[in-house]
Amino acid sequence: MGGLKQKTSNKTGACLQKGSAEHGGYVRGFTSVWITENNTVALPEEDGLLGQILNPYNLNKAYLKVCRNKGSHGVDGLSIESLGEYLKHHGSDLVKSIRSGKYRPNPVRRVEIPKDAHSKRPLGIPTVVDRVIQQAIHQILSPVYEQQFSDNSFGFRPKRSTHKALFRCKGYISEGYKYAIDMDIAKFFDTVNHSKLIEILSRTVKDGRVISLVHKYLNAGVVVGHKFERTEAGVPQGGPLSPLLSNIMLNELDKELHKRGHKFVRYADDLVILCKSKRAGERIMNSVIKFIEEHLFLKVNRDKTSVVHFNRIKFLGYSFYQIKGEIRFRIHPKSVVKLKAKLKELTSRSNGWGNEKRKSKLSSFIKGWVNYYKYADMLKLMERIDAWYRRRLRMVIWKQWKKIKTKWRNLIKLGIEKYKAWEYANTRKSYWRTAKSPILSRSVTNDRLKQAGYIFFSEYYKQVRV
Numbered sequence: 001m002g003g004l005k006q007k008t009s010n011k012t013g014a015c016l017q018k019g020s021a022e023h024g025g026y027v028r029g030f031t032s033v034w035i036t037e038n039n040t041v042a043l044p045e046e047d048g049l050l051g052q053i054l055n056p057y058n059l060n061k062a063y064l065k066v067c068r069n070k071g072s073h074g075v076d077g078l079s080i081e082s083l084g085e086y087l088k089h090h091g092s093d094l095v096k097s098i099r100s101g102k103y104r105p106n107p108v109r110r111v112e113i114p115k116d117a118h119s120k121r122p123l124g125i126p127t128v129v130d131r132v133i134q135q136a137i138h139q140i141l142s143p144v145y146e147q148q149f150s151d152n153s154f155g156f157r158p159k160r161s162t163h164k165a166l167f168r169c170k171g172y173i174s175e176g177y178k179y180a181i182d183m184d185i186a187k188f189f190d191t192v193n194h195s196k197l198i199e200i201l202s203r204t205v206k207d208g209r210v211i212s213l214v215h216k217y218l219n220a221g222v223v224v225g226h227k228f229e230r231t232e233a234g235v236p237q238g239g240p241l242s243p244l245l246s247n248i249m250l251n252e253l254d255k256e257l258h259k260r261g262h263k264f265v266r267y268a269d270d271l272v273i274l275c276k277s278k279r280a281g282e283r284i285m286n287s288v289i290k291f292i293e294e295h296l297f298l299k300v301n302r303d304k305t306s307v308v309h310f311n312r313i314k315f316l317g318y319s320f321y322q323i324k325g326e327i328r329f330r331i332h333p334k335s336v337v338k339l340k341a342k343l344k345e346l347t348s349r350s351n352g353w354g355n356e357k358r359k360s361k362l363s364s365f366i367k368g369w370v371n372y373y374k375y376a377d378m379l380k381l382m383e384r385i386d387a388w389y390r391r392r393l394r395m396v397i398w399k400q401w402k403k404i405k406t407k408w409r410n411l412i413k414l415g416i417e418k419y420k421a422w423e424y425a426n427t428r429k430s431y432w433r434t435a436k437s438p439i440l441s442r443s444v445t446n447d448r449l450k451q452a453g454y455i456f457f458s459e460y461y462k463q464v465r466v
Helices: 048-053 056-069 080-100 128-146 162-174 194-204 208-218 242-259 278-295 333-346 355-373 379-401 404-413 418-425 431-435 438-443 446-451 457-464
Strands: 108-114 120-125 179-184 222-224 227-229 263-267 270-275 306-309 318-323 326-331
Touching: 048 128, 048 208, 056 080, 056 128, 080 128, 128 208, 128 242, 162 263, 162 270, 162 318, 162 326, 179 278, 194 208, 194 242, 242 263, 242 270, 242 278, 270 278, 278 306, 326 333, 333 355, 333 379, 355 379, 355 457, 379 404, 379 431, 379 438, 379 446, 379 457, 404 418, 404 438, 418 438
Parallel strands: 108 222
Antiparallel strands: 108 120, 179 270, 179 306, 222 227, 263 270, 318 326
């Protein structure tokens, strides 16, 4: 990196800094003013928009935010724990290099996370220093663009959520917009045209130094394994600035849809345009595709873009149905498939977890999943999932007992007659078949699973159902 050199190490994941960060306080390299979450006295603005970004108060706020979010190290190996100490020694030089235009961001570290059963989503992890700078830019630009963003855009914005997006979509359907264009922008985050994005940014951001800094982040490149790759297009997912830049880009589409008078809901790159007939939907779809590809230089996946009746919409994991004239939520079948795949992963014996860790992971997942889908009508579905899930748990327990004598003794302890216990302890049936047997249902009962600390979907759903 030109200008200020971020510290590196020959060992992956290691760094030269040993000090701990002052997560609850301030970074002396940025300012002499004590700043905490409860003491946020802004310092005066200076030197245009870049001055606001590099304002010590703004930088410290960004630092605290990055520390709270935690996360892994970037290509330089510098950790969150060492960030505070690093900035105390190099913060002033960092600011000077940015002001002079000499600062060069490090490339992001490419990792892949599961997207679904068959694909993975690429993430780009910036260095912790770059995360602080990106967060500082985001904090200044976000309030500016919030005034421009559409009321029908819900992703990565304050006081907005997936649930609010779903209710907006439900409202349009209730008004008679029974058909939807389910628009799929192919690999949006990987294909954003840099020149177009910079052009859009320049309409609002008049400080060329800020534009240049953002451009540097876009062109920083990625490291895949140990190999550097240029980034001539795209906004890498994983950095604090990426969500804002994606919204700035797609706000151009939002403005065009508003101009044409369309009803739509957008969450990040998930877009649904509502209309009153299939014929109208097909006409609108072709027109919008043309705008996206010719004006925004993005690519629409035509195989995944279609006009469907509202009961076939898949939006943010939900779908819709009508009963007695009322539009209601339900779980989309693909979301159920993903749920069962995740439960298989969490109840696998190959992960090396003990019972306590498994229970903790399952509890956290079930609560999070149900809280997300709590607006759907799914009690019967949850009861079916619970029956399957309990069978998975019994299979895990049966595997843990391993030896015939252990199985025999445990079954007797749980109230099974000796001869029956011996018969089942010696069974040659598969673990999965045995898990459904009356013997295990009578011994490893639902109540005993609850007493052991396992929670179930249907019961938690009844608690949080709105």
